Amino acid sequence: MSDSPFLEIVELADGDIILQSADDESGEPLVRIRFAPEIVEHLRGASFDIAREMIDKAIQDNRLWGDEGEEDLSNTRVLH
Numbered sequence: 001m002s003d004s005p006f007l008e009i010v011e012l013a014d015g016d017i018i019l020q021s022a023d024d025e026s027g028e029p030l031v032r033i034r035f036a037p038e039i040v041e042h043l044r045g046a047s048f049d050i051a052r053e054m055i056d057k058a059i060q061d062n063r064l065w066g067d068e069g070e071e072d073l074s075n076t077r078v079l080h
Contacts (some may be wrong), residue, residue, distance in 0.1 A: 006021070006022035006023070007019055007020065007021060007030070008021075008022045009048075009052055009055060011047075011048050015034070015035070015040065015047070016032055016033065016034045017032075017033045017034075017047065017048055017051035018030075018031065018032050018033070019031040019032075019055050031055060031058075033051040033054060033055075035047050035050075035051075
């Protein structure tokens with residue numbers, strides 16, 4: 001991962017939404033979110049906003065770039 005403190009969320013031409021370092025030229029995203037085609041039409045153009053909220057929540061919950069070791073995922077939560 002780049003040492004840059006700046007991250008950007010980008011919607012690609014194929015509809016995928018990625019999180020990447022602002023100055024990273026490797027082309028590899030840090031996170032990629034892809035919604036199934038059948039759900040995209042139900043989201044009515046809100047897929048970028050939903051992906052942004054998902055990434056923000058993961059960062060707030062310290063699931064991305066946490067200071068501690070890997071979290072025990074046996075208690076994975078699913079929100080319906």
